[in-house]
Amino acid sequence: xxxxxxxxxxxxxxxxxxxxxxxxxxxxxxxxxxxxxxxxxxxxxxxxxxxxxxxxxxxxxxxxxxxxxxxxxxxxxxxxxxxxxxxxxxxxxxxxxxxxxxxxxxxxxxxxxxxxxxxxxxxxxxxxxxxxxxxxxxxxx
Amino acid sequence: xxxxxxxxxxxxxxxxxxxxxxxxxxxxxxxxxxxxxxxxxxxxxxxxxxxxxxxxxxxxxxxxxxxxxxxxxxxxxxxxxxxxxxxxxxxxxxxxxxxxxxxxxxxxxxxxxxxxxxxxxxxxxxxxxxxxxxxxxxxxx
DNA sequence: TTCATGTAAATGCATAAGTCATATAGTGGC
DNA sequence: GCCACTATATGACTTATGCATTTACATGAA
Numbered sequence: 267x268x269x270x271x272x273x274x275x276x277x278x279x280x281x282x283x284x285x286x287x288x289x290x291x292x293x294x295x296x297x298x299x300x301x302x303x304x305x306x307x308x309x310x311x312x313x314x315x316x317x318x319x320x321x322x323x324x325x326x327x328x329x330x331x332x333x334x335x336x337x338x339x340x341x342x343x344x345x346x347x348x349x350x351x352x353x354x355x356x357x358x359x360x361x362x363x364x365x366x367x368x369x370x371x372x373x374x375x376x377x378x379x380x381x382x383x384x385x386x387x388x389x390x391x392x393x394x395x396x397x398x399x400x401x402x403x404x405x406x407x
Numbered sequence: 408x409x410x411x412x413x414x415x416x417x418x419x420x421x422x423x424x425x426x427x428x429x430x431x432x433x434x435x436x437x438x439x440x441x442x443x444x445x446x447x448x449x450x451x452x453x454x455x456x457x458x459x460x461x462x463x464x465x466x467x468x469x470x471x472x473x474x475x476x477x478x479x480x481x482x483x484x485x486x487x488x489x490x491x492x493x494x495x496x497x498x499x500x501x502x503x504x505x506x507x508x509x510x511x512x513x514x515x516x517x518x519x520x521x522x523x524x525x526x527x528x529x530x531x532x533x534x535x536x537x538x539x540x541x542x543x544x545x546x547x548x
Numbered sequence: 549t550t551c552a553t554g555t556a557a558a559t560g561c562a563t564a565a566g567t568c569a570t571a572t573a574g575t576g577g578c
Numbered sequence: 579g580c581c582a583c584t585a586t587a588t589g590a591c592t593t594a595t596g597c598a599t600t601t602a603c604a605t606g607a608a
Contacts, residue, residue, distance in 0.1 A: 296525035298533070299440050299565090299594070305536065311543055318556050326539070328532045335596060340557055363556045363603040382540050384437030385533050391469045392439070392530050395446065398467070399523050402452055440565070440594090459585050479566065481587060504574040504585045 298388060302342050304381035305329075307374055310352065316365035317343055343368060351377050439529060443483050445522035446470075448515055451493065457506035458484055484509060492518050 305327045309320055317340055324339070325331050343366075346352045351374035358364045370378070446468045450461055458481055465480070466472050484507075487493045492515035499505045511519070 296439055296522075296529045298437055298529070308536070308540055308543065316556075317558095321556095327536055336556090337558070337560095337597080337599095338595065341559090341594095344558085361604070362554085363601095365556060378540070379544070381437075382537065382544070385537060388437045388439070389530055389533050389537070392526050392533075395449070395468055396523065396526060396530070399449055399519070402449065403520070403523070457585080462585095476567065477585090478568085478570095478587070478589095481585095482565095485587085502575070503583085504572095506585060 298385070300342075301327075302329075302339060303346065304378060304385065306339070306342060306346065307351070307370060307378040307381065310368055310370045311375070311378065314367045314369040316357065316367050318365065320368075346374065350374075439526070442468075443470075443480060444487065445519060445526065447480070447483060447487065448492070448511060448519040448522065451509055451511045452516070452519065455508045455510040457498065457508050459506065461509075487515065491515075 302324075305324060306320060309315065309323050309326075315323075317336070320343075321334060321336055321339055322331060324334065343352065343354075347354055347368070351371055352368045353371055354366045354368045356364050357367050443465075446465060447461060450456065450464050450467075456464070458477070461484075462475060462477055462480055463472060465475065484493065484495075488495055488509070492512055493509045494512055495507045495509045497505050498508050
């Protein structure tokens with residue numbers, strides 16, 4: 267059984283209406299594509315921060331810190347910076363290894379607002395799916 | 408401006424707090440990864456159907472038929488069959504080109520139930536995000 | 549001094565998923 | 579024959595993610 271699946275609480279065949287077990291998974295935890303992006307933007311809206319700290323704060327959005335991939339987060343931050351949604355500066359004063367401090371730009375805020383709209387619509391789509399599912403799944407057993 | 412983006416109603420920089428335009432997009436319409444899969448399973452729960460028909464019915468779940476990729480759907484159907492969640496048979500009687508009729512297996516139903524759980528949790532995650540966003544975005548302007 | 553541990557950022561490689569274009573083929577109308 | 583509609587499928591390419599690994603500084607313990 268694939269690990270990220272278990273962590274996502276998904277374990278195919280084990281959700282809701284019990285059933286078979288051990289199937290291989292591919293649902294990716296069911297997360298929205300690129301969900302990390304709006305989460306980082308929102309966290310940075312609170313004020314500048316560096317990656318390592320964001321990594322911990324991401325728990326708030328359901329990212330399990332134990333099996334979180336720092337690589338993905340750092341890459342996402344650099345991409346957002348490259349595209350003008352964030353700016354960064356090195357902080358070498360605070361002791362420990364140098365940390366890169368990120369800050370959201372105006373474009374970054376716009377992007378976050380756009381994401382909020384996308385997420386809102388996505389929630390509605392998913393709820394429509396669930397309604398349809400609940401209206402049908404009972405009968406079909 | 409990328410087309411699927413517009414279709415998703417997202418157009419970066421144009422949602423909510425007006426702003427810049429024309430930025431390239433990468434939000435993938437904000438859809439959940441592999442969302443096509445549970446949608447197909449749910450449609451097939453109503454009874455066997457062939458791909459071309461499913462393609463139209465997918466509108467129900469927010470897939471725009473105009474810019475829908477049949478290739479992805481057919482591949483998804485074949486994968487589900489390969490993995491034992493669907494079975495298929497050729498229908499050559501109905502006139503027109505032969506159509507492949509799909510039917511959900513018991514494993515397929517289990518898979519759909521699992522998906523429903525994943526989607527339910529995903530909705531909660533997204534709503535948590537939106538609450539946090541709404542609590543913050545106002546202040547930070 | 550050396551070594552382990554925690555902090556911090558990043559790269560390399562492989563696979564998965566999605567996008568876009570194109571191919572193949574039957575059937576019916578003109 | 580030629581075109582449009584129905585129906586399924588493949589190929590090439592890009593992006594996103596997953597997992598492993600690398601680099602480097604700092605601090606305290608041995």
